[in-house]
Amino acid sequence: MKSSIWLWRVLGLTTLACLIALAVGFGWALKDTWFPEDGLAIPETEDGAAATGGAWADKPELFVASLGDSLTYGVGDPTGRGYVKRVTDRLGDVLNKPVTLVNNLAVNGAQMKHLIEKFNETGFKYAIAKADLILFTIGGNDLFQLAQDGGSIIEGGDLSPELLKDRLPEVTPRLEQVFAKLRELNAGARIVYVGLYNPFYDLAEMRSGSGIVAEWNAKAYELAQADGNATVVPTYDLFETNVTKYLSQDHFHPNAEGYDRIAERIMQALN
Amino acid sequence: MGNLLALVQNETLKVWKKKRFAVIVLILLILIPVFVYAQMKIAQTNEEQFKGDWRANLQDRISDNTRALSSDRIPEEWKQWRRALVQQLQYYLDHDVNPQTPNAVTFTKQFIDNAVNLFIPLMVLAIASDLVSSERSTGTIKMLLTRPVRRWRILLSKLLTLSLYVSLIIVTTIALCYLISGVIFGYSGWDAPVFVGFQVNGAEVDTANVHAVTQGVYLLMQAGLVWFAAMVVAIIGLMVSVLVRSTAASFVTMMATIIAGTILSAMASSWTNAKYIFNVNLELSSYLRGTPPPIEGMTLGFSLAVLGIWGIGALFVSFFVFTRQDILN
Known part of the structure; x- marks a missing residue:
């Protein structure tokens, strides 16, 4: 019986924490869809590829x-x-x-x-x-x-x-x-x-x-x-x-x- | 209130001791490594072909889908889907963001996206379908109902227990996915950027509201939406479990409905009224991802409303029947 009570305490609290986390996620998704904010800034990158040129023989x-x-x-x-x-x-x-x-x-x-x-x-x-x-x-x-x-x-x-x-x-x-x-x-x-x-x-x-x-x-x-x-x-x-x-x-x-x-x-x- | 909490405790422990959750964890432990292995193979092939150049890989996907658009043999709905995909991929390429950084978070995100239609409902129903009908088949329902506790409280305690377990299942799935796939793909990726807010209008993708979030936030939002869909499946499963005597029958009924839903969403674009059926609306995370919905005109708000109404209806039927029905043998 004692172990049951501990099991319930752990299980109850864990599942409740999961429930709250998911509810927060749900709310966040709604907010993000209906009232979007600017969000993350994506760093500007220089062009990824460099124009090559040069002799083929020298290239690996x-x-x-x-x-x-x-x-x-x-x-x-x-x-x-x-x-x-x-x-x-x-x-x-x-x-x-x-x-x-x-x-x-x-x-x-x-x-x-x-x-x-x-x-x-x-x-x-x-x-x-x-x-x-x-x-x-x-x-x-x-x-x-x-x-x-x-x-x-x-x-x-x-x-x-x-x-x-x-x-x-x-x-x-x-x-x-x-x-x-x-x-x-x-x-x-x-x-x-x-x-x-x-x-x-x-x-x-x-x-x-x-x-x-x-x-x-x-x-x-x-x-x-x-x-x-x-x-x-x-x-x-x-x-x-x-x-x-x-x-x-x-x-x-x-x-x-x-x-x-x-x-x-x-x-x-x-x- | 104390009374209700004691009932929830009782129900929670009952489900736990039936080892339903242990079975679910076991299934996850077997399935996830299989998918991780498959994903690893795909990653290896890509690595060979593109030498780790994700931009070339992305452009190849764009070219492939563009070519398919020019084919006359492909149905118009598929083309729409591809057109939206091309525009999205192009957006990623234009902003120099890799949509598929190889890491555990990306894998988890994709796994959940694919699991929402069938796999998560299956796990949820393993518990929901059993909740009331097992009391009937074993005869314990008589014991339960002769206690000086109002019947609606008993059903409410079962419902609360169910919500706790649904939450636990989803969090466990995500956690196991992350932990297992991390062994191969590495545990990073929480702060990789993901674009959300693509709006699909027919063939055009509106990028006015597109903004970047971290992959961690994306996963949280996705989990929240999956949870809502899973809750509705669980509640409808609970209703069937109240209505049908045997666990097997109630499980099979629900799974058949869910499977029908996935088939319908794949082919229902011409039967537009199908969008009012709950099982076509389960893939809520597709709105986050910005892929075109199975039937034109469906939006996040619409799907939430449809699922909400079905859920409330199922709750009403469950409580109405459970508090009134005669228990015969």
Whole structure:
């Protein structure tokens, strides 16, 4: 009986203390939700990532950032690795040091205007600033949209190379902006732009599109050359013979083998 | 008053001696290490992939969720949830605050968030469902009711005992979580900042009222809200325990209701009247976290009101029935 009384005293007081603590927490939550105060001051921090630069050979570790559209994300590749993972892996093997992908920032369906908007986001700035190597693809969706004579393909709209040719000057200035912005965010990184290809090369009426794609790639190369530490990796020739062997089911994105060949090209350009 | 206190003492000791609480502690001691281990594995994978760079990790979550938004195969409600999440994560990134510092307090916070829907109700009902019906099944209720004590006082003493145990269960869960996960993740993190006050309006997150609190304060507020939800579950469980003769039946009834609630909240966004059911409103801590509610238009005030009304109704039914019903064999 005596032990019972002690048990009750301990149990009663402990549980009562718990009850009071939780009731206080409950009240606090209501107050904080309905009558919020200023709360904790968050210390302002300087930008976390330092722009790198310098020779790769001197660095113990390399960082890669990739951005752009579905090609960079790796759509069509059943392994999900795309060209980005292949390049980072191979680069690590070749240089014999850890090569880390900071972020793959690609967004499916992205056009240049989307990418330019994204450059204002903290995470984009951070990843780009941290990188020693920046891989990107952009413009494919822009051109595809320009080539459509209104109406989508499904609704019976058609792709027209002539239309694309006329409207190309509308979008080329944006590519200039993309290159400029990248360089602004990271002064020292090597920038690799993966050039466009014509996924419809095997369709006779679309073959003339290749000329416009070449024009686009030339423009990109001009920008890269002006930059000094950037390059354009050509891919158009990879998707002309045996198109179906290297394109995925959607006849637009590369498949695993296609990405493998793109990665091979990038490796050749880097080393 | 002395009379009532003696009754509460009696009830408290009865529950204790039935070793109900010991079972709950045992379950916690087994379950928490399992989750700690799982969390440790996740942390290791992240460490490998991001080399401890939480900003890159956070941006990856943002990118992933953004990509999912562009998919046509994802239902609109999920997109809304993701949109809100992206905006929240972006807020953390913009203010250079890591939302998931790896420590025991963060783990505890997440565990409680996940436990509020099923696990905590389960533990609470282990005691609540038994409180009256066990007296019936063992026949001791006759002894209890032939004493010169008013029936409502007996039920009130059971209710008070229940509140004490609900509080004890929640505090014990938090304490054990903290102590066990601290072995792996370290015992720091009380003063890490957390943002509260996100207001979700449809697809947009209003950040006008967002402010930072320490993780310790957040945990206290979260515990308070979880406690309120658990109390309502306990009271409704008590009512069922009064109405149903067998402990097993009353426990199963309540658990079925709770489980139905979690299923409903996952799919009820088109059946808006479901928001008046108590079991859809249990996740009060989601308002603190700022994730979109299961049904549009639900707010903290709304959920508290719904739970409050259900609780008061259950209390009324319990007392009404308990003071009047005939005790037959």
